[in-house]
Amino acid sequence: MSSKARPSLLWFRQDLRLHDNPALNAAIEHGRPVIPVYISDEAGEGDWPPGGASRWWLHHALHDLTEQLAVHGLRLILRHGESMQALHSLVKETGAEAVYWNRRYESAIITRDKEIKESLQAEGLEAKSFNAALLFEPWTIKSKNGGPYKVFTPYWRTCLSNSVPKPEKSDPARATPPMSWPRSENLEDWTLLPRLDWDKNFYDAWTPTRRGGWARLHAFLDGAAHDYGRGRDVPGEDGTSRLSPYLHFGQLGPREIYDTLKSKIDPDRGGACKYVAELGWREFSYHILYHFPETPTEPLDPKFAHFPWEPDEKLLRAWQRGRTGYPLVDAGMRQLWATGWMHNRVRMNVASLLVKHLQQPWQDGARWFWDTLVDADLASNTQGWQWSAGCGADGAPYFRVFNPMTQGQRFDPHGDYVREWVPELAKLPDAFIHHPWEASADVLKEAGVDLGDTYPMPVIDHKQGRNRALMAYEKLKHFAKESTKS
DNA sequence: TTTTGAGTTGTTCGA
DNA sequence: GTCGAACAACTCAAA
Numbered sequence: 245m246s247s248k249a250r251p252s253l254l255w256f257r258q259d260l261r262l263h264d265n266p267a268l269n270a271a272i273e274h275g276r277p278v279i280p281v282y283i284s285d286e287a288g289e290g291d292w293p294p295g296g297a298s299r300w301w302l303h304h305a306l307h308d309l310t311e312q313l314a315v316h317g318l319r320l321i322l323r324h325g326e327s328m329q330a331l332h333s334l335v336k337e338t339g340a341e342a343v344y345w346n347r348r349y350e351s352a353i354i355t356r357d358k359e360i361k362e363s364l365q366a367e368g369l370e371a372k373s374f375n376a377a378l379l380f381e382p383w384t385i386k387s388k389n390g391g392p393y394k395v396f397t398p399y400w401r402t403c404l405s406n407s408v409p410k411p412e413k414s415d416p417a418r419a420t421p422p423m424s425w426p427r428s429e430n431l432e433d434w435t436l437l438p439r440l441d442w443d444k445n446f447y448d449a450w451t452p453t454r455r456g457g458w459a460r461l462h463a464f465l466d467g468a469a470h471d472y473g474r475g476r477d478v479p480g481e482d483g484t485s486r487l488s489p490y491l492h493f494g495q496l497g498p499r500e501i502y503d504t505l506k507s508k509i510d511p512d513r514g515g516a517c518k519y520v521a522e523l524g525w526r527e528f529s530y531h532i533l534y535h536f537p538e539t540p541t542e543p544l545d546p547k548f549a550h551f552p553w554e555p556d557e558k559l560l561r562a563w564q565r566g567r568t569g570y571p572l573v574d575a576g577m578r579q580l581w582a583t584g585w586m587h588n589r590v591r592m593n594v595a596s597l598l599v600k601h602l603q604q605p606w607q608d609g610a611r612w613f614w615d616t617l618v619d620a621d622l623a624s625n626t627q628g629w630q631w632s633a634g635c636g637a638d639g640a641p642y643f644r645v646f647n648p649m650t651q652g653q654r655f656d657p658h659g660d661y662v663r664e665w666v667p668e669l670a671k672l673p674d675a676f677i678h679h680p681w682e683a684s685a686d687v688l689k690e691a692g693v694d695l696g697d698t699y700p701m702p703v704i705d706h707k708q709g710r711n712r713a714l715m716a717y718e719k720l721k722h723f724a725k726e727s728t729k730s
Numbered sequence: 731t732t733t734t735g736a737g738t739t740g741t742t743c744g745a
Numbered sequence: 746g747t748c749g750a751a752c753a754a755c756t757c758a759a760a
Contacts, residue, residue, distance in 0.1 A: 395736085
């Protein structure tokens with residue numbers, strides 16, 4: 245009997261849910277008491293510990309998970325410090341004989357987890373990891389010659405020629421609590437919430453709980469999903485899923501999302517198909533990150549190592565603060581700051597302006613997004629920025645330079661989005677909302693806009709910026725040729 | 731091994 | 746206003 249009481253540790257990471265959770269299932273099947281654990285191990289995250297917005301979300305997700313566990317008489321044991329050390333300590337304190345977790349795919353984490361697994365097994369414990377985060381493990385999808393894919397379309401075709409896995413049923417009620425609980429730290433002491441009131445608008449924008457994610461999924465599938473092909477491009481509408489932070493923290497799993505979608509809509513048709521492809525891009529990003537682990541800092545395309553970026557603190561800061569003088573871009577940057585999220589169409593535009601017009605390194609943009617996005621995800625963020633800069637998988641060709649006025653007119657024709665996030669321009673007529681500097685003095689005065697004072701002039705002329713970007717690419721070709729010669 | 735067709739999201743220019 | 750071509754060349758994936 246006493247040996248039966250030796251518990252299992254269930255190590256939560258980015259899988260903060262009690263359903264479709266294979267590590268939880270393994271712990272239950274093992275038949276021992278279950279001790280759920282979360283370890284705050286910022287050093288273990290390498291160069292990418294959670295940014296400010298992510299920490300806000302994490303705080304609430306952990307609080308929510310604690311409440312869900314309590315329903316079943318379970319607690320979430322919180323520890324901080326090195327994962328290896330914390331786990332060994334817990335094993336010692338509790339007499340645990342097994343540790344279960346769900347995988348992560350960042351290079352530093354893979355290395356760390358591998359050492360932990362070997363170390364635990366060396367001590368005679370059962371240590372097993374599972375897949376809760378992806379539809380397809382990165383190493384299972386191979387091109388005909390056996391290597392990883394670098395192009396999305398054939399990658400996704402191969403994925404879909406397999407069947408999409410179903411969610412795994414989990415029954416947390418079957419998890420039994422231990423005879424006694426080890427010590428836990430207090431979530432509040434981790435001070436994950438920002439000190440100032442940066443997050444004051446986050447609460448209106450998000451319900452960072454499992455239930456909130458589920459509600460969002462159903463609202464999306466009942467509404468915007470049907471017109472996703474069009475609506476996802478209109479930042480003034482609620483046309484996207486907004487599920488990315490739930491996916492990042494594992495409050496919803498991609499298997500659950502796909503399965504729910506399939507129960508309501510034909511996943512092969514119309515808007516639903518477009519959305520499933522977005523899940524595919526998430527998978528593809530993980531595929532690339534796994535097979536090319538340096539990509540968070542190094543361009544996938546090696547010739548971009550020579551790209552003549554022109555880092556400039558002032559330009560970067562103007563961009564970060566939403567003061568570039570381009571209303572669509574500024575609206576996006578301010579939405580990001582206010583809500584921890586930015587519409588996808590606008591993400592492409594702000595990224596294009598930063599790396600093309602302003603010639604700032606894509607890594608600087610990625611770092612800012614990492615700190616300010618509630619959905620900051622190393623795989624998706626990296627691939628998104630590399631794609632924008634033209635150095636990533638299936639990168640946008642160098643000559644694809646977004647025109648922020650044209651994009652604004654096409655996707656935000658009445659300026660709804662700009663008016664919401666750049667209120668000092670709200671009274672401008674539609675005709676000038678995306679290029680106020682072309683309005684007459686009378687129109688500006690009528691709208692209460694004083695260019696250069698209440699709202700900045702463009703930091704760079706569009707045509708000039710575009711040409712600068714095209715010229716930089718010319719230089720890149722030159723460098724690439726030189727380097728192959730030598 | 732060689733060949734062939736294709737590759738998320740755009741802009742501009744000229745007919 | 747609309748439409749197609751040019752913007753480059755390369756690499757990937759599969760036959």
